[in-house]
Amino acid sequence: MLSVQGLKKSFGGIKAVDTSSLDVAGGGTVGVIGPNGAGKTTLFNLISGFDKPDNGAIIFDGENIAGKPSAEIARMGLIRTFQLSKALTRLTVVENMMLAPQVQYGERIWNVWLRPREVKQQEEANREKAISLLEFFGLLSKKDDYAGALSGGQKRLLEIARALMAEPKMLLLDEPFSGVNPTLTKKIVEYLKTLREEGMTFLVIEHDMHIIMQLSDFLYVLNKGKVIASGVPEEVRHNERVLDAYLG
């Protein structure tokens, strides 16, 4: 589904990303781990079009998306979340959710006047969907609160829920569980697994080795922009270079 080839990005002298190859099969969950500053977020920025690569190809769904505008990539069904969650502060929680669906008639100014019935119907359907997602993420009681009033962990949950609301083909999650309590983390991990069974694909950055081992069926380890190891979680766990990168 996603294939990264010879991707390079430097900031000044620092080679933030220098990844020869990274593949994500459709329907799989691939984890990306690595120490601070390894280039994980930059990799996500490149894939999602928030940063332009210096070099290399990113094939998504059979198309090279390297350097494409980020909104266009999102519209192809590749949706990302942010490491520092970005709640839309002065929008309510449910408004945050309802922003996400892709084809909304009411986002065209003339439809607001010319097709009010369809707009309203679609809004109601989207609201229902938002409500059920919020219920799952334990945010239902907050639905009419400003998103800015949520706690850090809740903002993170909202960010994941909002991304799911967009019905992506593939989801890029940048440290989705940091600041989320263990019980809820477990619940979300289970939920993501169900979504995977339904065919969604995930690429997840995560610091917590335990969670990433549970969640992913393949792992890449980045250090200084380069893939230093890859394989199924069991293999990677015992890889010496990985232990070095983390501990040494």
Added chain:
Amino acid sequence: MIEYLITVVLIAAIYAIFSLGLNLEWGFTGLINFGHVAFMAIGAYTTVLLNLNGVAPFPSVIAGMALAGLCGGLLGIPALKLRADYLAIVTLGFAEIVRFILLNEEWLTRGPMGLHGYSRPFEDFISGDYNFFLLLLVLIVLVACYLMLEQLIKSPWGRVLKSIREDEDVPTSLGKNVLSYKIQALMLGSAIAGLAGAFLAFYLQYINPRNFMPMETFYAWIAVVVGGSGNNKGTILGAFILWGFFSGTRFAQGYLPLSPTQIGALRIMFIGLLLILIMMFKPEGLLGKKEELTLIG
């Protein structure tokens, strides 16, 4: 006295329409437009020039709005592709360019002499006080603008604008074409300013470049901020307070032992004081929501 009151409300209502356009851009979309008055001028001059060339008032107004909106869009495309703060600089410059064109292209605008002798809507049918009729018309337009904007703001379209105001990375990451929405907001806001300009011309019966000084833009900013950014009712209230006050001091001029220059200085002082008081006691604006303010930052 009643005639005087009619003029006060009429002027305030015209500038309330003008300020609503800015509120759409700044209050809902977060765009910094320091040249809003340019679009009022374009609306006014287009309406008047077409009218002087035989076009009926209403089609002239529509053309004025359209041209103002178009200019807003054309200005936005290059400016918005650059960094966010460029829009502020570009619009500020644009407003001065427009004013200098109006001053210097005398073959078209008669320069500082200004334009007059144009007809006003339904002028031939109104036997009584024309300003009273114009007031009703302007109030209808103001209410229509308000209702239209409220409907748009509550729609999915408005939701995208607000998301851009909060953090444009989010709508971008969800596939929304942020630039296109910004341009739409700028076009609509400018068209509304053009509409206000047309009615200003109908009220004044004589327009010249001095009606469109840069200060007018900042008065609209004050109206928006005093009323509460992102609140259409607040913006209307702010405009009525501000332009009501202007008219009031003009009225008082006859009774005070002060020269017009002194009155002018006094006015600015009062506005400064008003702003300081608002920022101290009601920083979210008169009708703004306090909760919203505490969330920022």
